[in-house]
Amino acid sequence: MLVGTADPARFEKQAPTLADFDARALELRDCVFVQALSEIDAAGMCEMLPPALHPTLPPVVGWSAFEVPDSEWGGFRFAELRIECRSGLRPRGLLVGCVVDSEAARCGLAARFGFRAVLGEVQIARAYDETRLRVARGGRLWLDLSLRAPQRLGETDTQFVSSLHPAHTPLGFRLLQVDVEHAVKRAERGRLDLAHFDAAAWGEPAIRPSLALPGVVGRADLSIRPIRFVCRADILAFEGTESVLAADGAR
Amino acid sequence: MKFGIFHELATPRPFTAENESKVLQNALEQVRLADELGFDTVWAVEHHFLEGYSHSSAPEVFLTACAVQTKQIRIGHGAVVCVREMNHPIRVAERAATLDLISGGRLEFGTARSSTWTELGGFEADPDRTKQDWDEYVRAIPGMWTQERFSWKGNCFSMPERAVLPKPMQKPHPPMWVTVTSPGTELDAAERGLGCLGVATASLSEQERRTREYHRRIQSCEPAGLVVNDQVATLNFMHCHEDLATGAKRGMGFLGLFGLLNSHLLFTREAYPTTAYQSLGGVSAPAASKGGGNPGAAYGVPDGVCIGDPKAIVEAIKRWESVGVDQLNFLVNACEVLPQEQVLESMRLFAREVMPAFRRGGSVRPDVGPSTTDRAR
Numbered sequence: 072m073l074v075g076t077a078d079p080a081r082f083e084k085q086a087p088t089l090a091d092f093d094a095r096a097l098e099l100r101d102c103v104f105v106q107a108l109s110e111i112d113a114a115g116m117c118e119m120l121p122p123a124l125h126p127t128l129p130p131v132v133g134w135s136a137f138e139v140p141d142s143e144w145g146g147f148r149f150a151e152l153r154i155e156c157r158s159g160l161r162p163r164g165l166l167v168g169c170v171v172d173s174e175a176a177r178c179g180l181a182a183r184f185g186f187r188a189v190l191g192e193v194q195i196a197r198a199y200d201e202t203r204l205r206v207a208r209g210g211r212l213w214l215d216l217s218l219r220a221p222q223r224l225g226e227t228d229t230q231f232v233s234s235l236h237p238a239h240t241p242l243g244f245r246l247l248q249v250d251v252e253h254a255v256k257r258a259e260r261g262r263l264d265l266a267h268f269d270a271a272a273w274g275e276p277a278i279r280p281s282l283a284l285p286g287v288v289g290r291a292d293l294s295i296r297p298i299r300f301v302c303r304a305d306i307l308a309f310e311g312t313e314s315v316l317a318a319d320g321a322r
Numbered sequence: 323m324k325f326g327i328f329h330e331l332a333t334p335r336p337f338t339a340e341n342e343s344k345v346l347q348n349a350l351e352q353v354r355l356a357d358e359l360g361f362d363t364v365w366a367v368e369h370h371f372l373e374g375y376s377h378s379s380a381p382e383v384f385l386t387a388c389a390v391q392t393k394q395i396r397i398g399h400g401a402v403v404c405v406r407e408m409n410h411p412i413r414v415a416e417r418a419a420t421l422d423l424i425s426g427g428r429l430e431f432g433t434a435r436s437s438t439w440t441e442l443g444g445f446e447a448d449p450d451r452t453k454q455d456w457d458e459y460v461r462a463i464p465g466m467w468t469q470e471r472f473s474w475k476g477n478c479f480s481m482p483e484r485a486v487l488p489k490p491m492q493k494p495h496p497p498m499w500v501t502v503t504s505p506g507t508e509l510d511a512a513e514r515g516l517g518c519l520g521v522a523t524a525s526l527s528e529q530e531r532r533t534r535e536y537h538r539r540i541q542s543c544e545p546a547g548l549v550v551n552d553q554v555a556t557l558n559f560m561h562c563h564e565d566l567a568t569g570a571k572r573g574m575g576f577l578g579l580f581g582l583l584n585s586h587l588l589f590t591r592e593a594y595p596t597t598a599y600q601s602l603g604g605v606s607a608p609a610a611s612k613g614g615g616n617p618g619a620a621y622g623v624p625d626g627v628c629i630g631d632p633k634a635i636v637e638a639i640k641r642w643e644s645v646g647v648d649q650l651n652f653l654v655n656a657c658e659v660l661p662q663e664q665v666l667e668s669m670r671l672f673a674r675e676v677m678p679a680f681r682r683g684g685s686v687r688p689d690v691g692p693s694t695t696d697r698a699r
Binding site for chain 1: 335371372373374439440443579581582583585586587588591592593594595596597615616617
């Protein structure tokens with residue numbers, strides 16, 4: 072059985088702090104979303120994950136980006152990189168890094184949901200034949216990918232997997248389980264062309280994409296649910312998962 | 323009720339020749355014992371690249387060894403991946419017919435399309451067309467087995483008129499099955515007159531619903547082959563011990579590890595957005611959907627699993643019988659978590675204390691043979 076071997080302390084650096092577990096969901100209506108995955112070199116796949124988690128076979132990373140037309144912080148765009156993994160039996164994605172183009176949204180996402188986010192530029196450019204996602208910060212290009220030759224998918228044909236966000240919490244340093252519900256209104260699959268990926272900029276220089284997988288672009292209502300579970304990073308999720316809900320579901 | 327043992331050939335790390343060989347030799351010893359004890363079928367899956375979880379990448383070779391070391395147990399080639407990049411249909415027909423001959427007409431022929439990106443991606447197969455490939459295979463292969471010379475023009479493959487040889491021993495041909503992971507595949511099986519070989523651990527209530535619909539639909543099937551196989555088999559886990567707690571503890575030990583290894587695979591839907599795969603699949607998918615999203619949730623002994631003492635196992639099997647399941651296929655170990663002697667003793671106890679409750683007249687030795695229905699096309 073493969074299991075993560077990274078020092079948990081590594082994930083504490085730059086991890087955001089939650090003063091409390093906010094009971095409010097965040098509703099984001101009519102967002103454009105982009106989701107793309109790539110297999111990565113298997114060498115070092117365990118060294119990228121804390122001991123709580125298991126790698127997938129083969130190891131995979133995923134980029135997601137969202138264009139949010141309006142929110143309590145106004146309109147904004149954000150992009151994230153995750154390492155797909157398993158927490159116990161469950162599919163999850165460990166957040167590596169996140170870029171947000173609005174300071175208010177960056178602060179809000181970090182404080183409420185533990186997004187380890189920096190301020191930067193996120194561009195989603197849609198055309199009939201391709202969708203292009205570019206992420207940059209301070210003049211440095213972090214990501215440039217395209218999804219080409221779109222094919223229509225059904226609204227339930229895309230798999231969305233919950234995230235794990237390293238964060239300091241009232242319970243101590245934990246991996247937050249962040250569940251995002253996607254009500255998909257339209258989805259198209261496209262062939263991934265990864266023109267540029269700066270792994271070090273995102274925060275995990277050992278990631279080496281090897282085989283691009285098809286991605287999806289579409290439109291959806293998102294609901295980021297209040298945090299329900301957190302997990303210690305240093306022991307398996309079977310033993311290290313804690314509920315932040317009281318027995319009656321209240322906080 | 324029929325009973326089978328089911329081999330994934332789960333292998334502990336490191337993947338040394340010694341460990342690989344031990345798994346194979348232990349599995350063969352289990353098959354020989356199963357034959358002596360009156361188990362009906364030994365099944366071996368086809369999987370590729372599934373580290374630890376299943377090293378059964380050449381099941382036809384393993385099953386040939388099973389065939390020559392046994393006398394009565396049926397040989398379940400279950401299932402052959404019917405995807406063009408992985409197995410050419412002519413080679414599938416040839417290998418299966420040869421295995422049927424070597425086994426003296428004991429072949430059960432299972433078909434599948436693979437549910438993981440780990441495998442499909444490894445062969446650069448297109449997930450969008452695996453079901454179409456499978457459908458073409460199950461219609462073409464019976465013709466290769468039964469027609470003196472065979473030709474085919476299809477979407478997946480074509481061939482000019484040739485004699486596909488040898489022909490199988492069983493006439494008109496061996497019973498055909500399809501593995502069922504995704505909900506709805508049981509209907510594909512029913513509509514084609516194929517046996518339903520469940521490989522995901524559906525709950526009893528879910529199995530009852532699926533079995534009822536399967537039996538209803540197969541009444542009006544258009545058979546893919548020349549015979550209808552209307553049996554429903556499902557995967558289960560078995561460890562039998564005189565003491566309930568000991569049986570449960572040992573059984574959950576290998577069941578838990580097997581589920582964990584399975585969950586680490588990359589299922590097609592997770593990696594490849596498509597209409598062609600509607601569920602994550604895998605034996606752990608039902609468990610992963612429970613517990614309200616809590617990765618730490620204790621799953622406990624799944625409903626209807628056959629681990630514990632003989633009394634508990636008889637009760638569990640009666641429940642499967644009551645929902646219309648004809649055959650239970652048991653995983654009896656994984657990654658050699660249980661010492662081989664414990665596995666063999668569990669099988670002996672099962673045969674002594676459990677099997678007689680499900681045999682006509684209390685006889686341990688079943689009437690072995692294909693329970694298929696001849697149906698002229």
